[in-house]
Amino acid sequence: MxxxxxxxxxxxxxxxxxxxxxxxxxxxxxxxxxxxxxxxPIRYEELKESLESTSRKINADAADNFGHFYLEDQCEYIKIYKAKTLLPDFFGKELLYFFTPWQLKIMDYTDENLKSTFEGTHLEDVLNRFLETHTAQTRNPVTNRFIFLELLDQMDLNP
Structure with missing residues (x-):
């Protein structure tokens, strides 16, 4: 029993x-x-109401006293977060960060950081070839999704 x-x-x-x-x-x-x-005791109706009224809450974490991180996109290998700050964006550049399941330290979403993070993995060669012709920040014009994540979605988790 x-x-x-x-x-x-x-x-x-x-x-x-x-x-x-x-x-x-x-x-x-x-x-x-x-x-x-x-x-x-936990009341389901309260939880449901909270989820419906604050749908972004579960995807946001405090970045510092000046803003928050929001989940921008993800796949099996990586999660990409966008920083939303209270300060105006003078340069028009997205503040993007990422982490992976094997390296939980949040890092700037740059080609160099991606190369060092995936170094020694079964994805290293594919990633390096991809970054020779594209940048990590390139988006699919139809879906607005990072083409880097679209590439990773096609990869097997186990080599």
Whole structure:
């Protein structure tokens, strides 16, 4: 006989079936972050209302006293965040940052940082060839998605 807690865990795992581990970790982090705002016992209707009224909240983290990071795009290998600052953008340049599952330090989204991050991985050669003709910041004009992420989406997780 299983406990009520084990039954709940089984139901949660059934919902996560087929997802990658990094996606599950992200969901768990978002749940933990949201729970800070609620009192016990948890009420589903309050959670649902909070999610609907603040849809960007789960994708934003404080960058410093002057702004926030918002999830711009992601794939299995990398997450790209955009910094939204309270200061005006004088140069018209997007402030983009990234992290990977194996290097959780947030870094500037530059060609050089991508090369050093993916160095020694099975993606190194493909990435270097790609960056010879493109920049990491190039977007697909139709989807507005980074073409670098479109390339990574075509790669296998295991070489």
């Amino acid at each position: 299983i406990t009520q807690e084990e039954a709940v865990v089984q139901k949660v795992f059934k919902q996560l079936d087929g997802m990658s581990k990094i996606e599950v970790y992200d969901i768990l982090f978002k749940i933990e972050s949201m729970l800070l705002d609620f009192k016990s």
